[in-house]
Amino acid sequence: MARSLGRIFKGFQRLGSRSSIQTQLSSHPPASVSFRTSFVRTVVNPSAFSSKPRDFSLPNSSWGPEMMRLYEHYNSLCEVETEGGEKQEGPWRRLPSYNRLLKYATGGVHLSKMIQSKARLFTRNMRDPGAAFEYVLFVNSEEQKCVCIFQAGHLLEGPPGYVHGGAIATMIDTVTGSLATLLSGPVMTANLNINYRSPIPLGSTVLLESCLDKKEGRKTYISCKVTSTDGSRVHTETTALFLSVNVSHLLLGV
């Protein structure tokens, strides 16, 4: 395992500068996705890929009206019009999302085939739209917060008719980890303290709102609330702790 990762790491070194790779290769997957995209844009020519990666954060036929309405709302905040009628970046930014961390970060399919070619990001491991996790993250760097719109598919069942507590924890880890990486660079989840207030009906759309509580040295504290889309019902409340890591530690398995 450590040997394989060492091999990949050498691959990275051939593809770009070490510092840019360290930015891409967060130990926390969701946020690295956003970094990866900028990597693709700036370092590797996408047309060199054998296939274009699918961005799972874009709408598909399974998204219900509530999911679409909220997506369009936050998407509209990603671009604002000046008084002169010009368009410019807004306070929010949508994070693209892919199902494989290494494949597209390192220049195509060949390198990823060398190891674990079948590995997929847990939250994006289904091809069937709407079956499991449908979600999109929007971040607001200035206000150090993010919001995730999440539609829970039929394969996430726990209690009959409701979403599994582990599937909710998975989305919370994804959202808080993305924000932590955005604010602190590469991090590892150190603690998740989740209070489950009310169950989430299977098939429903909910909001995950997350913000920075504080930063202390290597520690980044993030909180996260899962509510119904109108905010009237609280499903969970969470505090999360992330530790900044040197990516080479993860690659070497230490």
Place this chain on the structure above:
Amino acid sequence: MARSLGRIFKGFQRLGSRSSIQTQLSSHPPASVSFRTSFVRTVVNPSAFSSKPRDFSLPNSSWGPEMMRLYEHYNSLCEVETEGGEKQEGPWRRLPSYNRLLKYATGGVHLSKMIQSKARLFTRNMRDPGAAFEYVLFVNSEEQKCVCIFQAGHLLEGPPGYVHGGAIATMIDTVTGSLATLLSGPVMTANLNINYRSPIPLGSTVLLESCLDKKEGRKTYISCKVTSTDGSRVHTETTALFLSVNVSHLLLGV
């Protein structure tokens, strides 16, 4: 939703006494699986089913040597030989595990087709052996503890080469929830407080050991430790709180 569940509930009432249904229909899925099986054995004739449900807790071709070794170890503790050479129940018991809560609990496929026929238990939603969660739970009622052998498949990736924190949380919720239900009847997860100590390599087999901390009124406190199979490495440490619930609350969505 509440109407659909009401309809199912009437279906249950036709199939058995209300008290036995309440035992089956835990709001926490994994442990209810064990109850469900006894329900199938005692109330419904399995031969009346159009197809026999697959027990996911039995070995398949994807199980590695470590998974098999531990399975056989705990399985051997489920039956002991007396001095007279007779076999009798041992201190441990394997919990069967299915991918659908309602289908087999209520007399076959017809009732479950009425609602959410596509819904599947989150931890058993893949047909491909070895791709995601491979696990088996053994419980020791006398000592109020349980152990789960878990082999993490390639579709559970978080950081490159490691298991997603949400997938680990999912297994912890499953194991602690099963023990809580076994000890306290129908429960809901109220809190999971997970400390992540070291990441779990994708493809590896780990142990989840869980025991009762205390019971106070409606509250059941359970702790859980995830370690390497030789116990030398601690991956996570968790305390969990479960609240006893009246199943009709869940059915009515209140």
